[in-house]
Amino acid sequence: MAEELLKLQNIYKNFGNVKVLKDVNIKINKGEVVALIGDNGAGKSTLIKVITGVHSPNSGRVFFKEQEVQIKSVAQSRKMGIEAVYQERALCDQQELYRNIFAGREITNSFGFLDIKKQRKEAEKILRDYIGFTSKAITVDSQVMGLSGGEKQGVAFGRSLYFNSDLIVLDEPTMGLSIQETEKVLNFVKGLKNENKSAIFIDHNIIHVYGAADRFIILDRGEVVGEFNKEDISREELVQKMIQLHESGKIKVEE
């Protein structure tokens, strides 16, 4: 039996009168890559924001490493070992790379002043070792503004690796990337498994999802409507399921 890393139980989340998540139950094991799929507005982004502490659920229970937890803030989820790489990329354009990498968890002295030297040195290491930036045009002092989409994504990945997290949350990691960059990102996701790290990711492209994930969870209008292991379903069948869901609003699960 695989070791359980994260479990969500009966999660509900409303924004005003809108019920975005309705009784969601999911589980992620250690060393497992789980893909969340579903249409726009299915609640995928909200669900991962509950996991990373951006939103608090209205009700439901969360277990991490078999301990019940309440994730109240991003800082807390990071401390527990959950790291997010967001769709909106979570980098600030006008700030330097070394400041972006450590934003929200700066290396400081006891008075709260930044250790700029150390931040720059560590950022340098991240650029070189984790991301493999070789371009001379990008340094730790570069503003994020000048980076391509793939480079930004690379920085976000590098950051998550550096902080040695157990669960990496990826929100549309391949959106807007070139084919080559997409390949890199997917290899990164596959590489996580070798380090016994887990990942949960959202992607619209089922072809990407199929290659990289071990398990698929299908969300529709805030509910989990289907869950499949890769060995039980072929890519074509998965695509069929999605089309079926799209057309009828229902999924047929044949046991």
Add this chain to the structure above:
Amino acid sequence: MNNLLNSYFVKTHKLEISITIIAVVLFLIYFLGAPHVFTRFPIYRAFMQSMPFFGIIAISATFVVTLGEIDLSFPSIVGITSLIFGIIMTSTDGNFFIAFILATSLGMFAGLVNGLLVTKIGIPSIVATIGTLFFWRGLVNVISQGSGIAIVDVADGTWHHMIFVEKLFGKIPMQFIWFIVLTGLMQWVYRYHKFGNHIHFVGDNKASAQMMGINVDNVKIIAFVQLGFFSALAGIFTMYEMLYFWPTQGEGLMLTTLAAVFVGGTSVFGGKGTIFGTFIGVLIIGSLESGIVALGLSGFYVKFINGLMITVAVTVYALIQRRKN
């Protein structure tokens, strides 16, 4: 020359360098146009005496502007905190500590109110602080009933009067020394403290900052609170200089203070700014009136040239910004 222009320092400090050049050119104009005034010390003493009153607030307001927010209420915070300072000084026979602590606490409270209105209630800062601008000034009028308070009997000749506004070596006004020290300190916080770092990220992109684990609301609230504190401090400096409280105290600070921040190069869009630039902005805005009059132009030109400087400066910075994007 080419090497110099491409150096790292120049590349990363374009704004600071441009604003410094503008200030140097402006002072050259004064110097050449009115040598009889600008080759003598008294004009500089007058500058050093008057600039810190709005300069201290401008430095502090740079934090709020970098957030992409604005505070229009500080002139009234200066008013209400000065009033309280005056009342307590006169009623306790000059107990500086109690007066100082209560006045600055009230300033921070006023800042807290602004911060809560903006973050927790969600009112845009320009609207929220127009409300508190009227509120605090109204309260000043109600409490003071339109009359002033003289603190000359309890403040003149005291050690606190000495450290706030008397002249160092008989020449340099103490408030200017404080202004320089505070500017240095705030520059350090702005660039190298976690709080200053968070100010930049929140001003740059609120949503991203939040996802990076920065508590956006707290950062904003603290920014408004520190501006409340420094507004109170500026009010206390003014009180010591004038030895008098008057009910309109602080009115008229708004435009010069915000002008200094914007002329200094802090982006109206948030996320980028410079304390050094604001300092130079204070030197420019604070010298215009005397400079223009000394040059032989009539006082009617002061507002006109002030307006021209501000408009041109923000236009140029907006264009620089647009080219970058």
